[in-house]
Amino acid sequence: MNLTFLGASGGLGGSVTANNGSTCVQVADDILIDVGTGITALNLPQMQKIRHVFLTHSHSDHICCLPMLLGNLFNVANTEHPVTVYGSHDTLEAIREHVFNWVVWPDMRELPSKEKPLLRLQEIEAGEVFQFGDITLEPFKTYHTVPTLGFAVRRTGRQTVFVADSGYAQSVVANLNALGPIDDIILECSFPNELETVANQSCHLTPALCEKLLSELAVQPLNIWINHLKPDVEQQIIPQLPSAWKLL
């Protein structure tokens, strides 16, 4: 597994997963994917090392702690080492309009000054490859109610694929197959089987939909990890998961 899950829950108050904050994934000391409440697993000096934040999508369980993380970086990041937030056009548009709008939070692209800002936003697209030392990140499209990117993370010959929020779609199967053999796949499983209608409406997975998606992969991943259980139904989901799958 190339990733450390600081938060793996699909909401607040989950209790069955070890990482019960909402989605926040550490790729390296200075790189995160998403900034849900799981970021609170880091202490202040650890938070102050972060310089690269990749966002999967704009939903609040994935971005809610980004403003306060940037607040903690205000006096340590500088123009030589600014913070870059990477996301799709739609995700960055959403946080520009609804978060960094001087009402919910100051626009940190203009602070401490427009000339020397703390924050830069970088639009990314599926298929672009980002290299940080021996780590490679490649975003791919998932299927969700807002445009969402998953990330393939490669390091020392091992491929970990974080599928982020996604319902079942043949396009997702195709995108996963295009990544080649997967060592670790991290699938969301937000709802139990009896709530498949809600799962489909909200573009999420159930245990049965996870099995369907996996059965259509050309090569089975070595390890299957589950995250993003909705706290209010986690007790219903757990018994429906095959015993070989691991809960994050």
Ligand SMILES: Nc1ncnc2c1ncn2[C@@H]1O[C@@H]2COP(=O)(O)O[C@H]2[C@H]1O
């Ligand atoms: N019809 C729906 N469409 C979208 N979200 C829904 C719907 N019904 C319930 N939700 C909830 O709203 C949440 C928004 O964030 P998530 O996509 O993580 O999970 C979603 C569901 O828990």
